[in-house]
Amino acid sequence: MMQVTLTMKPRAKPFLPIEAEMIVPMNFIGSRELFVWEGNKKRRLEDVFTVRKEGNVNSPENIVVILRGDTGRVKRVGEYMSSGIITIEGDIGMHCGNFMRGGNIVIHGNADGWLGREMRAGSILCHGNAGDYCGSGYRGEKRGMRGGKIEIMGDAGDYLGEYLTGGEIHVHGNAGMFAGAEMRGGTLKIDGDVRIPAANMSKGTCIIGGVAHEMLPTFEKTGEKNGMVVFHGDVANKGKGELMIRQVQENSALQ
Amino acid sequence: MHEILIKNAFVIDPIQGIHGDIMDISVRDGRIVDKVSGTCEVIDAGGNLTLPGGIDSHTHVCGTKVNFGRYMSPEDMRAGRTPRRGAMYHTSGYTVPTTYGNSYRYSKMGYTTLLEGAMAPMEARHTHEEFAATPMQDMLANTLFDGNWNLFEAVGDKDIRQAAAVIGWTLSAVRGFGVKLTNPGGTEAWGFGDDLSSIDETVPNWDITPRDIIDTSIKACEFLHLPHSVHLHCNNLGMPGNYRTTLQTLDIPSDLNPDRQTLYLTHVQFHSYGGSTWGDISSEAEKVASSVNTKPQVVIDMGQVMFGRTMTMTADGPMEFRLYTLHHNKWSNHDVELETGSGVIPVYYSRKSPVNSIMWAIGLELALLVKNPWQCMLTTDNPNGAPFVKYPEIIGLLMSNLYREKELDQVHKLTTDRTSLGTIDRELSFEDIAVMTRAGQAKALGIIDQGKGHLKEGALADIAIYPVKPDQTDPSLQYEEVIGAFQQTLYTLKDGFVVNRDGEVIRGIPNRTFWVNANLPDDMDVMKSPRFVEKFSRYYSVDLENYMVQDDYVERGIEMNTHVA
Numbered sequence: 001m002m003q004v005t006l007t008m009k010p011r012a013k014p015f016l017p018i019e020a021e022m023i024v025p026m027n028f029i030g031s032r033e034l035f036v037w038e039g040n041k042k043r044r045l046e047d048v049f050t051v052r053k054e055g056n057v058n059s060p061e062n063i064v065v066i067l068r069g070d071t072g073r074v075k076r077v078g079e080y081m082s083s084g085i086i087t088i089e090g091d092i093g094m095h096c097g098n099f100m101r102g103g104n105i106v107i108h109g110n111a112d113g114w115l116g117r118e119m120r121a122g123s124i125l126c127h128g129n130a131g132d133y134c135g136s137g138y139r140g141e142k143r144g145m146r147g148g149k150i151e152i153m154g155d156a157g158d159y160l161g162e163y164l165t166g167g168e169i170h171v172h173g174n175a176g177m178f179a180g181a182e183m184r185g186g187t188l189k190i191d192g193d194v195r196i197p198a199a200n201m202s203k204g205t206c207i208i209g210g211v212a213h214e215m216l217p218t219f220e221k222t223g224e225k226n227g228m229v230v231f232h233g234d235v236a237n238k239g240k241g242e243l244m245i246r247q248v249q250e251n252s253a254l255q
Numbered sequence: 256m257h258e259i260l261i262k263n264a265f266v267i268d269p270i271q272g273i274h275g276d277i278m279d280i281s282v283r284d285g286r287i288v289d290k291v292s293g294t295c296e297v298i299d300a301g302g303n304l305t306l307p308g309g310i311d312s313h314t315h316v317c318g319t320k321v322n323f324g325r326y327m328s329p330e331d332m333r334a335g336r337t338p339r340r341g342a343m344y345h346t347s348g349y350t351v352p353t354t355y356g357n358s359y360r361y362s363k364m365g366y367t368t369l370l371e372g373a374m375a376p377m378e379a380r381h382t383h384e385e386f387a388a389t390p391m392q393d394m395l396a397n398t399l400f401d402g403n404w405n406l407f408e409a410v411g412d413k414d415i416r417q418a419a420a421v422i423g424w425t426l427s428a429v430r431g432f433g434v435k436l437t438n439p440g441g442t443e444a445w446g447f448g449d450d451l452s453s454i455d456e457t458v459p460n461w462d463i464t465p466r467d468i469i470d471t472s473i474k475a476c477e478f479l480h481l482p483h484s485v486h487l488h489c490n491n492l493g494m495p496g497n498y499r500t501t502l503q504t505l506d507i508p509s510d511l512n513p514d515r516q517t518l519y520l521t522h523v524q525f526h527s528y529g530g531s532t533w534g535d536i537s538s539e540a541e542k543v544a545s546s547v548n549t550k551p552q553v554v555i556d557m558g559q560v561m562f563g564r565t566m567t568m569t570a571d572g573p574m575e576f577r578l579y580t581l582h583h584n585k586w587s588n589h590d591v592e593l594e595t596g597s598g599v600i601p602v603y604y605s606r607k608s609p610v611n612s613i614m615w616a617i618g619l620e621l622a623l624l625v626k627n628p629w630q631c632m633l634t635t636d637n638p639n640g641a642p643f644v645k646y647p648e649i650i651g652l653l654m655s656n657l658y659r660e661k662e663l664d665q666v667h668k669l670t671t672d673r674t675s676l677g678t679i680d681r682e683l684s685f686e687d688i689a690v691m692t693r694a695g696q697a698k699a700l701g702i703i704d705q706g707k708g709h710l711k712e713g714a715l716a717d718i719a720i721y722p723v724k725p726d727q728t729d730p731s732l733q734y735e736e737v738i739g740a741f742q743q744t745l746y747t748l749k750d751g752f753v754v755n756r757d758g759e760v761i762r763g764i765p766n767r768t769f770w771v772n773a774n775l776p777d778d779m780d781v782m783k784s785p786r787f788v789e790k791f792s793r794y795y796s797v798d799l800e801n802y803m804v805q806d807d808y809v810e811r812g813i814e815m816n817t818h819v820a
Contacts, residue, residue, distance in 0.1 A: 037338075140330035142584065 001062050002055035004028045008069030009050060013039075017093060018048060021076040025063035025084025025103065028053065060084040060103075067092070072112065078105050081122070094131070097124050100148065113157065114138075116150045119167070123149040132157035132176065135169045145169070145186065161188045164204060180206040183241060200234045201241035213249040257751060258283045258295030261718065264305035265725055267686050269694040270709035274686055275725060277302060282716040285750035289712055298753070302724050303745060306689050307708050308367030308717025310696035313486075313521045313556050314637040315568055316357045317371050317385035317394070319378045320597045323587055324351040324566045324638075328601055331566070343760045350566040350601070350638045354388040358763075360644055362391045362755045365719025365744045368707055370395040370700060372486075372521065372636070373437060373570045375591040376403075377797070379429035383768065383808040390763040391747075391754045393707075393717075395700065396770070397486050398431030399570050399595040400472065402443035404794065405787065410463045410471045416779065419475035419819065423773030424781045426481075428803040430770040430812060433483035433700070434476050437570035438490050439468040442596045450573035451490055454503055465490050469507050473518060477511045479773050480817045482701030484512065484554075486519045489526045492574045498539035501526040502546055510552035515701055522558025522636035524618035533610055538617045538674035544624035547631070554699045555625065556632035559618030559649050560611065561641030564603045568639065572596035593794055604641070609673075612666035614640075616674040622653055623681045628690040629698065646692070647741035653683045655734035685725045705769065705813070716751035719744050767811045774818050 006023070019037040022045070027034060034045040045051060057063060063084040067077065072091035079098040088096075091109035100119040107115075110128035116135045130152045136159055137144035144163035155173035162178065165185045174192035183201040190197075193210035198219070207228070219233035231243040261280040266273050281291040315321050325332070325348065334349035335356060346356035361369065369389075374382045374396040386394040400406050400422065409418035422434055440458035441451040447459050454465040473485045489504050491497035501523065508518040520526070529539040547553055567578060572588050575598020579586040586600035604611040618640065625631040633650070637643040652659050663670065663677055671677050683691075697708020706715035723740035730737045747755035754762050781787040782799070791799050806812070 040338075042338075138330045138333060140328050140585075 001064070002028070002053065002057040003064045003066065005052040005054075005066045005068060006045075006049040007052075008067075008071055008074075009048060011038075011048075011070075014070060015073065018074045019076055020074050021079040021098075023065060023067070023074075023077045023086070024060075024079065024081040025065055025086065026060040026082065028063055028065065029058060029060065072109075078103075081105075091128070097122075100124070110154070116145060116148070118143070119145050119148045119150070121148040121167075124151070126150070126152045126154070129154035129173070130156045130160075130171075133159045133162060135160065135164060135167075136162035143184070155192070156190075160190070161186070164188055174210065180204075197245075198234065198241060198243045200237050200239065201243070202234070202237055202239040203241050205242045205244070207244045209246050211247045211249050212245045215245070215248050219243055256284060258291040259298060259716075259748070259751060259753075260291050260295050261298045261300050261305065261720070263302050264300035264720065265302050266305045266710065267689045267725075268307060268710045269686060269690045270697065270703060271711055273710075280305070280710060280718065282718075282748070282751045285716050285752075286706070287710050287712055287714045287716050298720075298746060300720050300745070302726070304685060304721040304723050304725050304740070306365065306719050306721070307693050307697075307710050307714070308719055308747070308749065309361070309365045310368040310370075310693045310700070310702075310708055311361070311366060311634065311637070311643065312370050312519075312632050312696040312700055313372045313558075313634045314369050314643060315372050315639070316369055316637070317354065317389060318374050318382035320373070320568045320570075320589070320599055321351055322381070322385070323589070323597075324568050324599045325353075327585055327587060327599060328566065331601075341760065342763050344763075350564060350642050354385050355390070358389045358392050359755075359760050362747050362749070362760065363743055363758050364644070364646060364741060365721060365747050366392065367717035367719075367747070367749050368393045368395070368702075370397060370432070372397055373399050373435050373597075374429070374431060375399050375570070375595050375597070376425055376429045376431070377591050377594055377802075379431065379804050380808055383430060383804060386766070386768050387808075387810070390766055391749050393767045393769065395432040395702075395768070396430070397433045397435035397483075398426055398429060399435050399437060399591075400425070401436045401439045401441075401468070401570065402446070402593070402595045404593045405781070405790070406472070407443075407458070407461050407463060407468070409475075410467050411461060413471070415471060415474045415478055418471050419478040420775060420779040420781050422472070422475050423479050423775045423779070423819075426771045427773055430768065430804050430809045432769055432771055432815075433481060433486050434472055435486045435488070435570075436469060436472060437488040437595065438492065438574065439465045439472075439487070441465070441490050442570055442572050445573040445576075445596055446590055454490055454500060466503075466507060469504065469518075473508050473511070477517065478820055480820065481771060481773075482815055482817070483699070484516050484519050486521060488521050488569065488571060492522075492525045492569070492571055493528070493577070495528050495530040495532055495536045498527050498529055498543055501543055505543070505546045505550060505553060508550075508552050512552075515698055516554040516630075517552040518554075519699055520553060520555045522634065522639065523555040523621055524558040524560060524614060524640065525636075527617050527621065536610055536613055536673070538613060538620060538676075540617045540620035540624060541675055544621055547625050548627070551630075554630050554632065554695070555621065556634040556636070557618045557622050557649075558634060558636040559622075559640050559645075560604050560614040561635060561645040561648060562604045562606050562611065562615065563641065564601065565638045565641055566599065566601045568597070568599045570595045570597045572598045574598070575600055578602065592796060606666045609667040609669040612670040613673050615666060616663075616670050616676040619649075619652055619659065620674060620676050620679065622691070623679045623683070628683070628687040629695045631691060632696055632699065633688070633691040644742075647738045650688050650692075650741050651730075651734040651738040654685075654688065654730035654737060655732070656680050656682050657731055658734040682731050685730070702769065705815070716748055718746070718748040720746045765811055767813050768809050769813045769815055770809060772814045772816050774816055776819065779819070
């Protein structure tokens, strides 16, 4: 096993974002010099974090990277990671786990927007809340998350799982607007409430354990299952998705 | 005075008839000279391949539809990001990069001159603004006339002089270079929800056919003595069975110009399809190529498709709509009042797709079956067939039968039955490639006299030195080395300055814009024709005075003066 602990140093301008796509377990094998961008300045990783390495291994599976301190503005951590573990003790910035292909990310605080964007495999567990566009595609991209699992113990923001194509997202709290918009595969499970779910979905399964507010009229009710209402849609787009809802908000277009 | 001496260069310069001699090249103040003083900067080319700067005779890098491609695909801007560094601005994008991205990547491949394939006259200002932000690449703008109502009127009257007057005036007014016809008549018909399926079908609301438009434009173009011929994107692009239209179009021009072709057909790969549906599509490249082989008055470019994602963009609005019905991807369509239209849609060319694989093979077939390399230019119709960064791979495919066979194994198996690629064993030489990427283009565009495409004394010192020694390399086996060499020059010189060294931008020197001033005699001046002025003010949404591009937009313009017969 190898444990790499990165502790954020105090910064003069803590608001400046740090682009840290090289924080993936594999990069800590050997003693390659790593750089991050702080705003428009290129910095050595050691200038931004106190780096402590314990142990020495040759393969990334046995590497645990721990991020400590004020990491809420550190972006793109775990981008393209294929194995190993990243543990974030506080909050994490945008685009964490972009294009992830394997391994685990555990976030003890909150995650900012675009968590697990376009991930292919692996798993992300967030103990706090997640921002907007969790598990979605990038703007303009037609495929979001394609595989793997994202679990969020708190709430998620807007556009949760937009263009979701495969894999599973499970939110234990509530989600914002447009969860599962343009879904084309995979499973999206929300235990709490949502607004305007699954707009224009063409495939996949969306399960809402709470109340669906402002449900779209373009879903066709097909029956009931496990105490949930089952819809088929989005018929506006000849979609073949399945939308299951515990309770549809009264006075919405569909009941 | 700035002087450079390039020593030990393995020079191939087809225009001068230099077929691979080790020689020295002297450069003073941006021009090739006979000799330089003993104290100048010396570059040792070390026997590596040295060519005139590359010229792309059909690419889409600047202008409104390119920009529309950029802003409808933010996801594309994630690729190809480089930070600001040294002489380089930051860049981003892969299929439709930023202007600096285009400039630097072309420069890295040894290119120094680009022809923007389609500029709508109404939107010329935007194109020229982007030209100004594309350093190190001299620019030319083909101007769209495919739906120009003033031209249509002249075509209807069978009045070549009037057609020439409209073309000449428009080129001067918008600082354009050549005449581009994109799906002539078809884009105009699309304004009314229709398209044309043959060159003898009548354009709605007009008593003319695409054949009339092409024929009259060619004659008007020669009447004006324009440097470049009519640059034609045929009707029926991308339709199975469209090779018939292409063959009919090829029969239109007679040989009217001794110095260059009379008709330039662009991205012919997209126009050489047999069959009648996507299910039975096949290659008719042999028929098209053999027609080209009998017609010295025609030059074509490949429009090669390479696998991967890209963005299609053309003034051919109806074709882009057909593509949308296939892909259901985000798309755009645009009408340019009285002149033309356009469309943009992203696509992904897949090896698993029989249609895409056949398209890939047809482009290569054309380049290999057209016997004279001066008649077939190497292009991808960037970015329609593939982004231009794929050119080196195409060079590899054309120079190595072995590489072609390997690739042919990877594509859809129907390709072997539906195309003849597997039976062609021709391998192009370095000289053929030099013709297809610069010399032929300079001739076809008529810019040899401007010092482009050759290394004669007095020529512009645009030089590319590639890290490959042709006398010690067998491209048919060492195709990987050849591809690598064409991907990144050792040195790219522009106007006598090293602008790119080992892929790194050394210096971002400003470019020029070549444009044509037709110098029409007074009796051909459309501005003095009450009918023209009255029509303009009635139908255009801008005033005549505001239509014309001011000199501020082409600060580094090079005026090419032509005179009517």
